[in-house]
Amino acid sequence: MAVPKDYRYTDSHEWVRIEEDNLVTVGITDYAQEKLGDIVSVELPRLGDEVERGERIGMIDSQKASSEVFAPVSGVIAEVNELLNDDPAVINSDPHEEGWIVRIEVEEIEQIDDLMSADDYEELIGRLDEEDAD
Amino acid sequence: MAAGTEGQRHTALFADHVRAGGRMVPFAGYVLPIQYQGIAAEHERVRTAVGLFDVSHMGEVLFRGPKALATVQRIVTNDVAAAKPGKAVYTPVCLPTGGIVDDMIVYKEADDRLFICVNASNKDKDFRWFVEQAAGECEVLDLSDEYAQVAVQGPNAPELLARVLGEDVRGLKPFSFLKKDFRGADVIVATTGYTGEPGGEVYVPNGAASALWNRLLEAGKDLGVGPIGLGARDTLRLEMKYCLYGNDIDETTTPLEAGIGWTVKLGKGGFVGRDALLKQQREGLKRSLVAFVVEGKGIPRHEYPLFVGDRQVGHVTSGTLSPSLGVPVGLGYVDVPNDRPGTVIDVDLKGMRRAPARVVEPPLYKRP
Numbered sequence: 291m292a293v294p295k296d297y298r299y300t301d302s303h304e305w306v307r308i309e310e311d312n313l314v315t316v317g318i319t320d321y322a323q324e325k326l327g328d329i330v331s332v333e334l335p336r337l338g339d340e341v342e343r344g345e346r347i348g349m350i351d352s353q354k355a356s357s358e359v360f361a362p363v364s365g366v367i368a369e370v371n372e373l374l375n376d377d378p379a380v381i382n383s384d385p386h387e388e389g390w391i392v393r394i395e396v397e398e399i400e401q402i403d404d405l406m407s408a409d410d411y412e413e414l415i416g417r418l419d420e421e422d423a424d
Numbered sequence: 425m426a427a428g429t430e431g432q433r434h435t436a437l438f439a440d441h442v443r444a445g446g447r448m449v450p451f452a453g454y455v456l457p458i459q460y461q462g463i464a465a466e467h468e469r470v471r472t473a474v475g476l477f478d479v480s481h482m483g484e485v486l487f488r489g490p491k492a493l494a495t496v497q498r499i500v501t502n503d504v505a506a507a508k509p510g511k512a513v514y515t516p517v518c519l520p521t522g523g524i525v526d527d528m529i530v531y532k533e534a535d536d537r538l539f540i541c542v543n544a545s546n547k548d549k550d551f552r553w554f555v556e557q558a559a560g561e562c563e564v565l566d567l568s569d570e571y572a573q574v575a576v577q578g579p580n581a582p583e584l585l586a587r588v589l590g591e592d593v594r595g596l597k598p599f600s601f602l603k604k605d606f607r608g609a610d611v612i613v614a615t616t617g618y619t620g621e622p623g624g625e626v627y628v629p630n631g632a633a634s635a636l637w638n639r640l641l642e643a644g645k646d647l648g649v650g651p652i653g654l655g656a657r658d659t660l661r662l663e664m665k666y667c668l669y670g671n672d673i674d675e676t677t678t679p680l681e682a683g684i685g686w687t688v689k690l691g692k693g694g695f696v697g698r699d700a701l702l703k704q705q706r707e708g709l710k711r712s713l714v715a716f717v718v719e720g721k722g723i724p725r726h727e728y729p730l731f732v733g734d735r736q737v738g739h740v741t742s743g744t745l746s747p748s749l750g751v752p753v754g755l756g757y758v759d760v761p762n763d764r765p766g767t768v769i770d771v772d773l774k775g776m777r778r779a780p781a782r783v784v785e786p787p788l789y790k791r792p
Contacts, residue, residue, distance in 0.1 A: 330745040331721050333776045349776055351723040353463045
């Protein structure tokens, strides 16, 4: 299970990568895509939407179920990954790079200090897997 | 083991699923495989070759005694008296309100012996209802713990069943059954199913289930046989607009609303729910269950609202990306007259967007 060291994470399994001072990229983690299974459809937010941290910004449907994507930070939707409209399964094959979901422009980049480090996230999914094993 | 499976029961085929790499999940009190290699591939296997399903979680009830037929006839909405021995009858069982207690298949062995297969999630409720309604007129026996059930479905299924259970199985017409011997065990093989494909369902005592399962896998190698999980079972039935209890039908919906009015024989004599269903038929339906195809992307899911313009006209009961058609499809109740084929309805995707969809004549998938 890949957990890139330089990313930040949420407990709802989104990842965040800082691109520039006030721009971050958001996606869902390798762990999340694995749990969802074959992804068949993605709903994306509109460009320019103002989003609050914790607010729903998208939906990801696998063959089995629908799951929501939440904004890890507050800001404005600056870019959406149009590739996902034609090929949503790229989230399965490359969740941390090609399978990114949105870019959010933030006013205060300090927000990301509240998110989990890679080590913390790895601990979280380790714990979840253990619960599964019971 | 998978999440949340502690305290759940195993079917006689549990070890076979684990060995085959099945992803095991809790379902209706049992641990069952949701998928093996993937829902789309398994779906395709059933549409083009043959697949095996472990449906041992289903319940089996036997009505026995001189008044067995009359008793069943009074409980179910379809006409079991009109069926010959050796025939199977799909039927709802209704409350006095016309709401559906469960849908099931009645296998008529003889007038004094009727074997009924009910939904796993309802089996305890059904058994209590049967006993109450039978009121001592005949024996009602819960055989659920004795039987495993294997569904063999797909264009190559009749060939596979004939190879394993005998040539006479090949000649069975749809909704018929035979008692056969499999290595000393009494099995019932029936030409029923939940996929829209030819084939059958085999009721087998638990002790012989694994041997039968593995014999079918072995004998069907050249026919493209493989095990199928619950995920593909759901996509296959949905493409046929076969109702799933708890999703598409329940105690608040009637068979007339669900589009299975052909299973309600108002002229057969008295049965539970008849008055309410007769009244509903006379007054006309206010809503009905439709099949629809989404134009573009967006997967409909249980309970998503359905709109015509600004007005909510119903809700989704089941939805998926149809593996056979490659487009999102769904079932849902809509107010009359929006149930007419060709009507454009909008699926509210949890407030993200509304995806336009078109009501179509079922089934969604038609065999080539």
